[in-house]
Amino acid sequence: EIVMTQSPATLSVSPGERATLSCRASQSVRSNLAWYQQKPGQAPRLLIYDASTRATGIPARFSGSGSGTEFTLTISSLQSEDFAVYYCQQYNDWPRTFGQGTKVEIK
Amino acid sequence: EVQLVESGGGLVQPGGSLRLSCKASGFTFSSYWMSWVRQVPGKGLEWVANIKQGGSEKYYVDSVKGRFTISRDNAKNSLYLQMDSLRAEDTAVYYCARDIVVVTAFHDYWGQGTLVTVSS
Numbered sequence: 649e650i651v652m653t654q655s656p657a658t659l660s661v662s663p664g665e666r667a668t669l670s671c672r673a674s675q676s677v678r679s680n681l682a683w684y685q686q687k688p689g690q691a692p693r694l695l696i697y698d699a700s701t702r703a704t705g706i707p708a709r710f711s712g713s714g715s716g717t718e719f720t721l722t723i724s725s726l727q728s729e730d731f732a733v734y735y736c737q738q739y740n741d742w743p744r745t746f747g748q749g750t751k752v753e754i755k
Numbered sequence: 756e757v758q759l760v761e762s763g764g765g766l767v768q769p770g771g772s773l774r775l776s777c778k779a780s781g782f783t784f785s786s787y788w789m790s791w792v793r794q795v796p797g798k799g800l801e802w803v804a805n806i807k808q809g810g811s812e813k814y815y816v817d818s819v820k821g822r823f824t825i826s827r828d829n830a831k832n833s834l835y836l837q838m839d840s841l842r843a844e845d846t847a848v849y850y851c852a853r854d855i856v857v858v859t860a861f862h863d864y865w866g867q868g869t870l871v872t873v874s875s
Contacts (some may be wrong), residue, residue, distance in 0.1 A: 682861035686804065691850055691865035701865065735800055739859040743816055746800040
Protein backbone atom coordinates (compact mmCIF):
# COMPACT_ATOMS: atom_id res chain seq x y z
CA GLU A 649 0.00 0.00 0.00
CA ILE A 650 1.11 3.57 -0.64
CA VAL A 651 2.32 5.34 2.49
CA MET A 652 1.56 9.04 2.75
CA THR A 653 3.90 11.07 4.97
CA GLN A 654 3.01 14.59 6.05
CA SER A 655 5.34 17.19 7.46
CA PRO A 656 5.65 18.87 9.80
CA ALA A 657 3.47 17.15 12.39
CA THR A 658 2.68 20.55 13.92
CA LEU A 659 3.03 23.97 12.35
CA SER A 660 2.85 27.11 14.50
CA VAL A 661 1.77 30.14 12.50
CA SER A 662 0.56 33.64 13.36
CA PRO A 663 -2.74 34.87 11.91
CA GLY A 664 -2.18 36.54 8.56
CA GLU A 665 0.97 34.56 7.82
CA ARG A 666 1.45 31.93 5.13
CA ALA A 667 1.36 28.23 5.98
CA THR A 668 3.00 25.57 3.83
CA LEU A 669 2.17 21.91 4.46
CA SER A 670 3.90 19.00 2.76
CA CYS A 671 2.74 15.52 1.78
CA ARG A 672 4.96 12.84 0.31
CA ALA A 673 3.86 9.56 -1.27
CA SER A 674 5.96 6.39 -1.11
CA GLN A 675 5.38 5.95 -4.86
CA SER A 676 3.88 8.06 -7.59
CA VAL A 677 0.19 8.90 -7.26
CA ARG A 678 0.24 11.16 -10.33
CA SER A 679 -2.16 14.03 -9.47
CA ASN A 680 -4.65 11.83 -7.63
CA LEU A 681 -4.32 13.59 -4.32
CA ALA A 682 -6.84 15.31 -2.05
CA TRP A 683 -6.49 17.56 0.99
CA TYR A 684 -8.97 17.71 3.88
CA GLN A 685 -9.39 20.03 6.85
CA GLN A 686 -10.65 18.72 10.18
CA LYS A 687 -11.59 20.80 13.20
CA PRO A 688 -12.04 19.30 16.68
CA GLY A 689 -15.26 17.31 16.96
CA GLN A 690 -16.06 17.72 13.27
CA ALA A 691 -15.88 15.55 10.19
CA PRO A 692 -13.17 16.13 7.60
CA ARG A 693 -13.98 18.71 4.92
CA LEU A 694 -12.69 18.39 1.36
CA LEU A 695 -10.47 21.32 0.39
CA ILE A 696 -8.53 20.25 -2.71
CA TYR A 697 -8.72 17.36 -5.17
CA ASP A 698 -6.69 16.39 -8.22
CA ALA A 699 -3.78 17.97 -6.34
CA SER A 700 -4.72 21.55 -7.19
CA THR A 701 -8.48 21.93 -7.75
CA ARG A 702 -10.36 23.70 -4.98
CA ALA A 703 -13.58 22.05 -3.89
CA THR A 704 -16.86 23.94 -4.01
CA GLY A 705 -16.95 26.87 -1.62
CA ILE A 706 -13.29 26.71 -0.60
CA PRO A 707 -11.66 30.16 -0.33
CA ALA A 708 -8.93 31.13 -2.79
CA ARG A 709 -6.37 31.43 0.02
CA PHE A 710 -6.13 27.62 -0.09
CA SER A 711 -4.02 26.27 -2.94
CA GLY A 712 -2.52 22.91 -3.77
CA SER A 713 0.39 21.95 -5.95
CA GLY A 714 2.58 19.02 -6.89
CA SER A 715 2.41 15.71 -8.71
CA GLY A 716 4.04 12.32 -8.52
CA THR A 717 5.32 11.96 -4.97
CA GLU A 718 5.61 15.53 -3.63
CA PHE A 719 2.65 17.74 -2.81
CA THR A 720 2.07 21.04 -1.03
CA LEU A 721 -0.95 22.73 0.52
CA THR A 722 -0.52 26.47 0.95
CA ILE A 723 -2.72 28.74 3.00
CA SER A 724 -1.75 32.22 1.86
CA SER A 725 -2.95 34.25 4.85
CA LEU A 726 -4.14 32.28 7.84
CA GLN A 727 -7.51 33.20 9.28
CA SER A 728 -8.67 32.20 12.75
CA GLU A 729 -10.97 29.55 11.29
CA ASP A 730 -8.06 27.85 9.49
CA PHE A 731 -6.43 26.50 12.65
CA ALA A 732 -7.14 22.79 12.32
CA VAL A 733 -5.63 19.46 11.30
CA TYR A 734 -4.99 18.88 7.60
CA TYR A 735 -4.81 15.46 5.94
CA CYS A 736 -3.70 14.42 2.48
CA GLN A 737 -5.12 11.34 0.77
CA GLN A 738 -4.06 9.47 -2.35
CA TYR A 739 -6.64 7.86 -4.61
CA ASN A 740 -4.34 6.55 -7.33
CA ASP A 741 -3.98 3.05 -5.91
CA TRP A 742 -5.95 0.58 -3.84
CA PRO A 743 -6.43 1.00 -0.95
CA ARG A 744 -6.79 4.74 -0.76
CA THR A 745 -4.57 5.97 2.06
CA PHE A 746 -4.30 9.07 4.21
CA GLY A 747 -1.38 10.89 5.73
CA GLN A 748 -1.11 11.15 9.49
CA GLY A 749 -2.04 14.83 9.49
CA THR A 750 -0.47 18.22 10.12
CA LYS A 751 -1.85 20.31 12.95
CA VAL A 752 -1.81 24.05 12.24
CA GLU A 753 -1.81 25.90 15.54
CA ILE A 754 -1.73 29.51 16.58
CA LYS A 755 1.74 30.86 17.25
CA GLU B 756 -27.97 20.40 0.71
CA VAL B 757 -26.11 17.11 0.96
CA GLN B 758 -26.49 15.48 4.37
CA LEU B 759 -25.16 12.20 5.73
CA VAL B 760 -26.32 11.19 9.21
CA GLU B 761 -24.79 8.15 10.93
CA SER B 762 -26.27 6.21 13.80
CA GLY B 763 -25.83 2.93 15.60
CA GLY B 764 -22.56 3.43 17.43
CA GLY B 765 -22.04 2.49 21.04
CA LEU B 766 -20.21 0.31 23.52
CA VAL B 767 -19.81 -3.37 22.64
CA GLN B 768 -17.76 -6.18 24.11
CA PRO B 769 -14.92 -7.82 22.20
CA GLY B 770 -16.34 -10.46 19.90
CA GLY B 771 -19.66 -8.68 19.71
CA SER B 772 -21.56 -7.15 16.81
CA LEU B 773 -22.90 -3.77 15.87
CA ARG B 774 -24.72 -2.36 12.83
CA LEU B 775 -24.10 1.19 11.74
CA SER B 776 -26.51 3.12 9.54
CA CYS B 777 -26.10 6.23 7.42
CA LYS B 778 -29.10 8.16 6.11
CA ALA B 779 -28.41 10.26 3.02
CA SER B 780 -30.35 13.23 1.70
CA GLY B 781 -29.93 16.14 -0.69
CA PHE B 782 -28.56 14.11 -3.60
CA THR B 783 -29.38 11.08 -5.73
CA PHE B 784 -28.01 8.42 -3.40
CA SER B 785 -28.32 5.62 -5.94
CA SER B 786 -25.90 7.39 -8.31
CA TYR B 787 -22.87 7.30 -6.03
CA TRP B 788 -20.39 4.87 -4.61
CA MET B 789 -20.34 5.21 -0.83
CA SER B 790 -17.71 4.48 1.81
CA TRP B 791 -17.13 4.03 5.50
CA VAL B 792 -14.00 5.68 6.89
CA ARG B 793 -12.89 5.41 10.52
CA GLN B 794 -10.73 7.44 12.86
CA VAL B 795 -9.30 6.34 16.16
CA PRO B 796 -9.86 9.30 18.53
CA GLY B 797 -6.91 11.65 18.26
CA LYS B 798 -5.41 9.71 15.35
CA GLY B 799 -5.56 9.61 11.57
CA LEU B 800 -8.11 8.42 9.03
CA GLU B 801 -8.50 4.91 7.61
CA TRP B 802 -10.76 3.90 4.76
CA VAL B 803 -12.74 0.78 5.76
CA ALA B 804 -15.06 -0.26 2.94
CA ASN B 805 -16.98 0.97 -0.07
CA ILE B 806 -19.89 -0.15 -2.22
CA LYS B 807 -20.92 0.50 -5.79
CA GLN B 808 -24.14 2.27 -6.73
CA GLY B 809 -26.26 -0.88 -7.10
CA GLY B 810 -24.42 -2.87 -4.45
CA SER B 811 -22.86 -5.36 -6.89
CA GLU B 812 -19.26 -4.49 -5.95
CA LYS B 813 -17.90 -4.15 -2.43
CA TYR B 814 -14.34 -3.64 -1.23
CA TYR B 815 -12.78 -3.81 2.22
CA VAL B 816 -9.50 -2.94 3.89
CA ASP B 817 -7.66 -6.14 4.78
CA SER B 818 -8.06 -5.66 8.54
CA VAL B 819 -11.86 -5.98 8.40
CA LYS B 820 -12.31 -8.55 5.60
CA GLY B 821 -14.50 -11.41 6.73
CA ARG B 822 -15.76 -9.49 9.77
CA PHE B 823 -17.46 -6.39 8.35
CA THR B 824 -20.15 -6.24 5.66
CA ILE B 825 -21.14 -3.08 3.82
CA SER B 826 -24.59 -2.85 2.24
CA ARG B 827 -27.06 -0.28 1.02
CA ASP B 828 -30.78 0.20 0.43
CA ASN B 829 -31.26 2.74 -2.35
CA ALA B 830 -35.03 2.85 -1.77
CA LYS B 831 -34.32 4.10 1.75
CA ASN B 832 -31.28 6.25 0.81
CA SER B 833 -29.33 4.35 3.42
CA LEU B 834 -25.88 2.83 3.83
CA TYR B 835 -25.03 0.19 6.42
CA LEU B 836 -22.00 -1.40 8.02
CA GLN B 837 -22.50 -4.73 9.82
CA MET B 838 -19.56 -5.25 12.16
CA ASP B 839 -19.04 -8.71 13.63
CA SER B 840 -16.26 -10.26 15.73
CA LEU B 841 -15.32 -6.81 16.94
CA ARG B 842 -11.88 -6.19 18.41
CA ALA B 843 -10.48 -3.47 20.64
CA GLU B 844 -8.60 -2.07 17.64
CA ASP B 845 -11.93 -1.41 15.87
CA THR B 846 -12.64 1.34 18.42
CA ALA B 847 -13.03 4.52 16.38
CA VAL B 848 -15.38 7.15 15.07
CA TYR B 849 -16.96 5.75 11.91
CA TYR B 850 -17.82 8.20 9.14
CA CYS B 851 -20.09 7.64 6.19
CA ALA B 852 -18.70 9.43 3.12
CA ARG B 853 -19.67 9.96 -0.50
CA ASP B 854 -17.14 8.74 -3.06
CA ILE B 855 -15.98 10.60 -6.12
CA VAL B 856 -14.42 7.80 -8.13
CA VAL B 857 -11.30 8.57 -10.17
CA VAL B 858 -8.93 5.61 -9.96
CA THR B 859 -10.05 4.77 -6.45
CA ALA B 860 -11.89 7.68 -4.83
CA PHE B 861 -11.81 10.75 -2.68
CA HIS B 862 -14.69 11.94 -0.49
CA ASP B 863 -16.59 15.15 -1.13
CA TYR B 864 -19.13 14.86 1.69
CA TRP B 865 -18.86 13.27 5.14
CA GLY B 866 -21.31 12.59 7.94
CA GLN B 867 -20.67 13.75 11.50
CA GLY B 868 -19.56 10.28 12.60
CA THR B 869 -20.66 7.72 15.16
CA LEU B 870 -18.38 6.41 17.91
CA VAL B 871 -17.85 2.68 18.30
CA THR B 872 -16.11 1.54 21.48
CA VAL B 873 -15.06 -2.09 21.82
CA SER B 874 -14.26 -2.85 25.43
CA SER B 875 -15.09 -5.29 28.19
